[in-house]
Amino acid sequence: xxxxxxxxxxxxxxxxxxxxxxxxxxxxxxxxxxxxxxxxxxxxxxxxxxxxxxxxxxxxxxxxxxxxxxxxxxxxxxxxxxxxxxxxxxxxxxxxxxxxxxxxxxxxxxxxxxxxxxxxxxxxxxxxxxxxxxxxxxxxxxxxxxxxxxxxxxxxxxxxxxxxxxxxxxxxxxxxxxxxxxxxxxxxxxxxxxxxxxxxxxxxxxxxxxxxxxxxxxxxxxxxxxxxxxxxxxxxxxxxxxxxxxxxxxxxxxxxxxxxxxxxxxxxxxxxxxxxxxxxxxxxxxxxxxxxxxxxxxxxxxxxxxxxxxxxxxxxxxxxxxxxxxxxxxxxxxxxxxxxxxxxxxxxxxxxxxxxxxxxxxxxxxxxxxxxxxxxxxxxxxxxxxxxxxxxxxxxxxxxxxxxxxxxxxxxxxxxxxxxxxxxxxxxxxxxxxxxxxxxxxxxxxxxxxxxxxxxxxxxxxxxxxxxxxxxxxxxxxxxxxxxxx
Numbered sequence: 001x002x003x004x005x006x007x008x009x010x011x012x013x014x015x016x017x018x019x020x021x022x023x024x025x026x027x028x029x030x031x032x033x034x035x036x037x038x039x040x041x042x043x044x045x046x047x048x049x050x051x052x053x054x055x056x057x058x059x060x061x062x063x064x065x066x067x068x069x070x071x072x073x074x075x076x077x078x079x080x081x082x083x084x085x086x087x088x089x090x091x092x093x094x095x096x097x098x099x100x101x102x103x104x105x106x107x108x109x110x111x112x113x114x115x116x117x118x119x120x121x122x123x124x125x126x127x128x129x130x131x132x133x134x135x136x137x138x139x140x141x142x143x144x145x146x147x148x149x150x151x152x153x154x155x156x157x158x159x160x161x162x163x164x165x166x167x168x169x170x171x172x173x174x175x176x177x178x179x180x181x182x183x184x185x186x187x188x189x190x191x192x193x194x195x196x197x198x199x200x201x202x203x204x205x206x207x208x209x210x211x212x213x214x215x216x217x218x219x220x221x222x223x224x225x226x227x228x229x230x231x232x233x234x235x236x237x238x239x240x241x242x243x244x245x246x247x248x249x250x251x252x253x254x255x256x257x258x259x260x261x262x263x264x265x266x267x268x269x270x271x272x273x274x275x276x277x278x279x280x281x282x283x284x285x286x287x288x289x290x291x292x293x294x295x296x297x298x299x300x301x302x303x304x305x306x307x308x309x310x311x312x313x314x315x316x317x318x319x320x321x322x323x324x325x326x327x328x329x330x331x332x333x334x335x336x337x338x339x340x341x342x343x344x345x346x347x348x349x350x351x352x353x354x355x356x357x358x359x360x361x362x363x364x365x366x367x368x369x370x371x372x373x374x375x376x377x378x379x380x381x382x383x384x385x386x387x388x389x390x391x392x393x394x395x396x397x398x399x400x401x402x403x404x405x406x407x408x409x410x411x412x413x414x415x416x417x418x419x420x421x422x423x424x425x426x427x428x429x430x431x432x433x434x435x436x437x438x439x440x441x442x443x444x445x446x447x448x449x450x451x452x453x454x455x456x457x458x459x460x461x462x463x464x465x466x467x468x469x470x471x472x473x474x475x476x477x478x479x480x481x482x483x484x485x486x
Contacts, residue, residue: 172255223249
């Protein structure tokens, strides 16, 4: 059985009410049927249906009531006539019913609008609550980000204060906004906070040859666009003395720059003290180690020495020889620093020197394969001992930074100048580091520092040279000697 919907049920009730109202009105009318005084009953039915069931049901009540009324009138006796009063009442019924239906419709429309407005209001309130919640979440995230930024800023300031070299931060207007303790100690607060043009007049920036720098050549200006590395002569405002500083400048995203200044004069003093200390240590320890080496060698000649004792003696001898090697490097450093490296210039066979360097690498514990391309009988002019040390240093660096399992390649090229190339399979060397590899105490993250400084000094002293032939994708170093006369 088909179920009647609520809307259809309301319409049916309206229709039944219209018919019933007419029948009730007819029953209540005058017996002679000449008047219709009870049309108000039908009108009341229309009004009640409208109030209870709505405008649509009231309209159905009106239609069915009108039809029923017409039927009732037609069924009246033929002689009966409607009076003018009846016509007025019928007209009032029709107009009144339609007016009531219209008013009910307006009320329903207003109720619908009110319900829609209420729904929109609730939706807007819900959206406002959601937006309010999102604002609170965003505010909490912002506060958390600000707190984290403040912690990061404090941490960065701690790091900057721990840096021993002067560090100064400039904004995009070239005004100093921060200087660490080292900067304050060396240059004073006015050096950081004063306008850039006043800074230039006060410090009189010059290059290392004494030439005055133009405004566009100042490191703060250049570092706004790209990284800069230079050596400057600056006048210190507090003492009115000149200092030589190495400047490294880096741009800050969004504008500004960071300058790191290194007092070269201070480093020179430290280097000279290190050189004197190295010379003192080498001089004082050479003789005791030489005596220890001689006694161990003498003890090993004893035929009654046990195998275990002989093994201990061999290891002790290796340790003493390693210590002597360190002293030789210290002494060589001291001499290189003063420009007094003593080197022989004698013919020697390069193959045995290369073999001894490879053996030193093995003694240090390396098992990396060393692939050698060398024609036997190649002879060069130089100092064999220093050459062996130079080759060992290059092999040690290549072994340290090559990819695990990859070999080290050594190739010797003959000619009037004999070239020995050592190639690793490491990550290569950055451009900004490559130009400083052979300077004193340059480490640059690859451990290439004092060793290469000594290699450079040794090769220069014997009339040869060392160079970095290739930077990437792997490093290639080259040692060169004059070929020995045939």
